[in-house]
Amino acid sequence: MVAGGEMGPDDEGISFAHALATLKEQGSALLVVGSVPEEMFAQASATMLGAPDAEPPRRRLVVTPKSNRERGVRRLRETGPLSAEYARLITGGERARSAAAGRSLDEVSPRTHVVDGSVGDLGTTITDVIEEFELFAGELAPAEFRMAFDCLPTLLATYGRETAFRFVHAVVSQSRAAAGLVHVGLPRDVTAEVVRLFQPLFDATVELRIDGGSLDQRWHFRDRDLTSDWLPVDELS
Structure with a gap:
């Protein structure tokens, strides 16, 4: 590590690029934090869902509150095909709306699952979507499945920390x-107590900031003495 805790070659020669590659080789989880506007979280989230020209295309799931539905749809449109085997949206709302969404053409809007019940219903819906993606793929390749989970603040406000922690652990x-x-997005400063509570569930914490109009990110890896420099979000897309 270099002075100040920033990224540098350690005794084993582990680099930031190698750490990122390792995350893509196995099932991994990121906690995305920072005191930035919601649209900035959506911008960072889009890069994590994968490039729109990725081959094979990523199978992407966005789980978002009803108030952020349009941002969720936009992320799916920007990051790959919208057909049901590649893109799904889970959000809150009325069941009648779900039926209307199901009749939408996949090329126009992603298939939308509307959950208006308990946190258990949300978990079941996420499970069902993952299983359907696995059926479409035959066998999911490492990092082929991508999920953006925007609902942690809603879970905390509605159910409290214990239930939110258990649910995120399951997801x-x-x-x-x-x-x-x-x-998983959590719009709090990286030093906040609630961030420290959830960090053990994740392989890395991605800290966001706005610097001179640019959205930057800094990665903190949980199991390695490794923290990246501040980098533009688009640089790692």
Whole structure:
């Protein structure tokens, strides 16, 4: 490590690039934090969902509150095909809306699953979508499945820390079992106590900041004495 805790070659020669590659080789989970606007979280999230020209295309799931539905749809449109075997949206709302979404053409809007019940219903819906992606793929390749989970602040406000912690633990475990990459947004400063509570569930914490109009990110790896420099978000897309 270099002075100040920033990234530098350690005794084993482990680099930041190698650490990122390792995350893509196995099921991994990222906690995305920072005191930045919601649209900045959505921008960072889009890079983590994968490049739109990736081959094979990523199978992407966005789980987001009803208020952020349009941002969720936009992320899926920007990051790959919208057909049901490659893109799904889970959000809150009325069941009648779910039926209407199901009739939408996949080329126009991703298949949307509307959950208006308990946190258990949300978990079941996530499980069902992952299983359907696995059926479409035959066998998911490492990092082929990508999930953006925007609902942690809602879970904390509605159910409290214990239930939110258990639920996020289950979501992370499901994604890892599918060799997927899941990222969970928590719009708090990296030093906040609630961030420290959730960090043990994740392989790395991605800290966001706005610097001179640029959205930057800094990665803190849990099991390695490794923290990256501040980098533009688009640099790692």
